Amino acid sequence: MNIIIVGCGKIGTTLLANLVAEGHDVTVIDNNPAVITEITNIYDVMAVCGNGADSEALEEAGVADTELVISATGSDELNMLSCFLAKRMGAQHTVARIRNPEYNERSINFMRKQLDISLAMNPELLAAHALYNILKLPSAAKIETFSMRNFEMIELRLKPDSLLDGMRIIDMRAKFKANFLICAVQRDEEAYIPDGNFVLKSGDKIGLTASPAEITKLLKELSILQKQARNIMILGGSRTAFYLAKKLGNAGISVTVIEKERAICEALSEALPKAVIINGDGAQQELLLEEGLHSIDAFVALTGIDEENILVSSFAQSHNVPKVIAKVNRDELIPLAEHWGLDCIVSPKKLIADILVQYARALENSAGSSMETLYKLMDDKVEALEFRVKDDFERLGIPFKQLETKPNTLVAGIMRDRKTIIPSGDDMLLAGDRVIVLAANQRINTLSDILKKG
Amino acid sequence: MNRKMVFYMLGNIIKLEAVLMAPAVVCSLIYRDNGLIPFLITIAVALILGFTLTLLNKPKDKTIFAREGFVIVALAWVALSAIGALPFVISGEIPSYTDAFFETVSGFTTTGASILKDVEAMSKGLLFWRSFTHWIGGMGVLVLMMAIVPNDSGRTIHIMRAEMPGPIVGKLVPRVKSTAKILYLIYIVMTAIQVILLLCGDMSLFDSLLHTFGTAGTGGFGTKADSVAGYSPYIQWVIVVFMFLFGINFNLYYLLLIRKAKAVFKSEELFVYISIVAVSIVAITIDIYPIYKDLSEAVRASAFQVVTIITTTGFATADFNLWPTLSKGILFLLMFSGACAGSTAGGLKVSRIILLFRHIRSNLKHMLHSRSVDTLRFEGKTVDNATATNVTAYFALYFLCFSAMFIILCIADPFDLETNITAVSACFNNVGPGFGQVGPASNFAEFSTLSKWTLSAGMLFGRLEILPMILLFAPTVWIKNKSFSRK
Structure with missing residues (x-):
């Protein structure tokens, strides 16, 4: 399938890597020649240097024969414009990244219809959804809900003292009388789909499917069940933090947001009347302790700087916060963070990539x-x-x-x-x-x- | 450096060469000549070597960077020539390995310089192989490999860039593999058309094929001692037209195919290429008219020689050694220019010359208006500074290599200045014949062994545009990168 990606930032690059690996023919448009050179050196794609809302650049990228155009630049308006143009020039489907919270759902839907955009994606909102799901069941590192909602898959990392260490999967079924299935295991860099004779080791990341009730039962038996978080601290007042705090607040969970910039704090306090907004540098340990790091159920680091997220999360973990989640965007930092003992990491661009890969496959x-x-x-x-x-x-x-x-x-x-x-x-x-x-x-x-x- | 991947690719290339020798085997079988056994021995050697390399070097990490790309291409071309020379030596038709290597390098690099004193005495199978190397080398054997061998590494563009000539190598479609396929498809179709047109001119199938290989790769090996001079005017014109066509950037043919003819006519490189050819033909025709005293013959001789030299093919219909100095001078300069980037021709390439002139012009402008801000444009697009600097650096490097080879020839051989300088130019630019003792009517057999090896290296340097070959000798390239060996 022919795909054009406009804008090769973090999201665009992750998308193109995933889509190329899927076997699609990808052409990228970016206005930075250095980015173009870099991309063509690493990925098997064609690159056009230009503005994605310029009909000439789109034509050079072969928009008329394209099945899917994804516009993922930093500017919502440019994304909408280039999707609109691409659609008029013959592209079959268009996806725009629209993330400004000021465009509310109603106006986005209206614009989508008017501009004939097939899908509007909001990475921050998706990340907030994913975070919310994790906070609902804090024992898991990651949780996926399938369409029927009464079937879930959770990812767990086996701690060194886990009851499951050294256990065969067959024996496990006999021991815990729950109806579940260990369907994937990741050990070191390799992933396996295990059979009954597979022996689990501590340090493995396992994927487990069952109905939600069974999962709770099983986690109880494994004595790793944590109750749903009631008191959550969020570091950084990013868009993701805003969406998450709003969702949590609606669910009646008390939220504290720590943000450096006074102006952002003011905007947040206006938009989130229920939340406690703290204006201060979250990297200061004194501040975190003062705001009750010891009494919270979960800590979520969502600043724009990966390193800060990792470091502060690790500090929170060392103070025995039951659940610590760090947002890490750069792929190469994720294994490092895991090495430091952070098992719960959210990468917004990966979430988006999953959705679009799925979208592309469905189109195909x-x-x-x-x-x-x-x-x-x-x-x-x-x-x-x-x-x-x-x-x-x-x-x-x-x-x-x-x-x-x-x-x-x-x-x-x-x-x-x-x-x-x-x-x-x-x-x-x-x-x-x-x-x-x-x-x-x-x-x-x-x-x-x-x-x-x- | 990812050595495993380099040697793995090298093994694959050698295996591919064994497969590419198959048509020559068929040819030897048909003519029942003494090429058959040598070919079979060579194929066996190539297969053993190829499989040893690939089995010993299964790469876990297929990542390659620009440096691996350069090294793979350089090693592949040396290995191809070293193995491709074996049938000549084993059959005894070119007893000296030095000569056989020279001849094979000349084939793969599409030079067409020969050490054979009597072409017509060679076995048909060997002649076929000699010309077939032109066809393979023209578009590039690694490009061929990318078109047919599945490869999941996204970085094969580095290999393509190292093998394809020209200052800017772009893709036609998003995938390297599809781009390689399209290029070869265009190449094969054009080759087929030329064979048919030559057959229509009453040329035998064997001669048609071999002359087409020589034209398509812009090589210049023929089957006759007097090159193409003995054939009819029709055949000569067909060859002129196709030499010219194979000297055009293949990307333009693709644009024609997808009905973007407008872009083709806007191509600055094509325009300059056509202008150079036209002006040269007219100038030489006027210059040699007194010798021929017949306009159509003078035009044909002039057109043939101009096109054969600028596309660096090296066929000949006239002994231009005997022409007046002005004509020889023009031809000598055309040797350096070469044809378009992205074609099968050698030389500096027209696009590089255009860029060079524009770069000089903007530099001069900068001297007059020291605060002027100038953008370099080519084919309607802004050329970034790095590309412009690369072109200038390439030009300097080019003359450095040229001088080095020239001096070696002067030390090793007693020939006159004209012979030595044009011998280097003819080999370095992949043209074939030069002037003086290496003119179209003579050959390179009289050179000393040292000179032959120097010229062989020169042909490889010229075909791969210097950098890959030079990197082969840089120690830093060979330093083990632990991250690859650990994985």
């Missing part, structure tokens, strides 16, 4: 595919996809133990008549089911892709 097989959602887990090494089983699927009604599937793929969950089934060998796929499929180190486009060929 819009003809026959039944793929509904796609998530990337375990540092993007594992994909979780949601499919609806159609009546022409060739292996309907065959129990899993007789179904030959490819290695490193797994059906992790089935939703049938509003009930969640964690599949065992005797379960089978029926038409109309929604299934969650996991695949490590490979690409799945349709449900039939998990079957062994021949």
Whole structure:
């Protein structure tokens, strides 16, 4: 598929890396020649130097034969304009990054319709959603909710004293009588889809699926259940922090926001009447302690500087704050932060990349595919996809133990008549089911892709 | 430096060479000549070497940077020539390895300079291989590899940049692989058309193929002692037209294909290229008219020689050694200019000359108005400072290499100044024939061994545009990068 990406900042570059890896033909437009040189040296893409809202640049990038145009520059208005132009010049779908909170949902929807923009993405809002989900269930490092909402996948990192250390997965089922499935394991740099004989070790990151009730039960048995955070401190008054504080406030959770800039503090206090806004430098340990670092349930570092987020988070962790989350945008810093013991890291640009990869895949097989959602887990090494089983699927009604599937793929969950089934060998796929499929180190486009060929 | 990846790619290239030798084997089989056994031995050697290299160097990390790109290209070309020379030596038709290496390098670099005293006595299979190396070397063997071998590394652009001639190498479409495929497709179609047109002129299939290979790669190896002089005017004109066409930037053909003809006509490089050719043809025609006394013959001789030299092909229909000094002078200068960037021709390339002149002009302007701010434009786009500086640096480096080779030749051989200087120019610019003792009617056989190796190196330097070859000798390039060996 031909894709044009306008603007190669953090988000644009992450998008293009993901989309190129997906096998799409990507052309980028950026007005900085140095960025263009850098990008073409690293990625197999074509680059056009120019303004994304300039019809000549768009034409040079071949907009007429493009299926998808993504405008991800720092300016909302430029993004909307270049999407509008691209659409008029023949692009089939357009995605604009629109993130200014002053454009509220109603006006964004209006503009989207008027300008014929297929999707408006707001990285900060998405990051806030993801953070909110984590704070609801603080035991997990990451949590994914699939479309039916009664099926969740959580990522856990096994602590050194974990009950699961050295345990085989088969034995685990016998010990904890919960209905769950360990569907992915990341150890060192490698990701696996484990079978029953797989032995877990402390330090592993595991992906676990079950219904929400079962997850709570299991976490209780593992004695790592933390209750939902009631008292949260947010460092930095960024847009993400604003969206998050608003969501938390609406849910009745008390929020403290620490921000350096007086003007931002004033704006925040105006917009968030319930929250406590502190004007001060969050990097000062004295200030954090004074504001009650010891009494909070969760600490979220959301400043624009990755290093500051990592350092202050680590300080909070050393003061035994139950849940610490750091926003880290630069890929190369994430492993470093994990090395420091921060297990919960949110990267807004990765969230966006996941959504657009999914969007592109859906466009690509819009003809026959039944793929509904796609998530990337375990540092993007594992994909979780949601499919609806159609009546022409060739292996309907065959129990899993007789179904030959490819290695490193797994059906992790089935939703049938509003009930969640964690599949065992005797379960089978029926038409109309929604299934969650996991695949490590490979690409799945349709449900039939998990079957062994021949 | 990612050595594993470098040697892995090298192994693949050597394997590819074994495959590319297959048509020559078929040719030897058809004519039942003594090329068959030498080819089979060489293919065996290449396969063993290739598989050894790839099996021993399975890279875990496929990341390559500009320096790996340069080194891969330089090593690949040396290895290709070293192995490609084997059939000549084993068959005994070119007994000295020095000569055989010279001949093969001359083939791959599309130079067309030969040490053969009697071309017509060679076996057909070997002649086929000799010309086929032109065709492979013209568009570039690494570009070919990128077109056919699946590669998931996004950084192969570095290899393409190192192999494709010209100051600015861009892609036609987002993927390097698709770009390489498109380039080869255009190349193959144009080759096929020329073969058909030559067949229509009553040339035998064998001769048509070999002359087309020589034209397409802008090489210049033929099958006759007098090059193309013995063929009909029709055939000579076909070759002139195609030499000219293969000297045009292939990107322009792609633009034509996707119906962007306007952009083609706007190309400054094409305009300058056509102007140089036209002016030279007219000037030489006037200059040599007294010798030929027939306008159509003078125009044909002039057009053929101008196009063959500017595209650095090296076919000949006349012994321009006997022409007046003005004509020889023009031809000598054309050797340096070369044709368009992104074509199969050698030399400095027209685009580089345009950039050089504009850079000089803006420098002069700066001397007059010391506060003037000037942007360098080319093909309607602003050229950044780095590119302009690169062009100037390339020019300086070019003459440095030229002088070094010239001095070596003067030390090693007793020939006159004209012979030595044009021998270096003919090899360095991948033209083929020079003046004096290396004119179109003679060859390079009389040079000493040292000179032949120097000229062989010169051809490689010229084809790869110096930098990759020079980097091969830079110690820093070879220092082990621990991050690659650890992974």
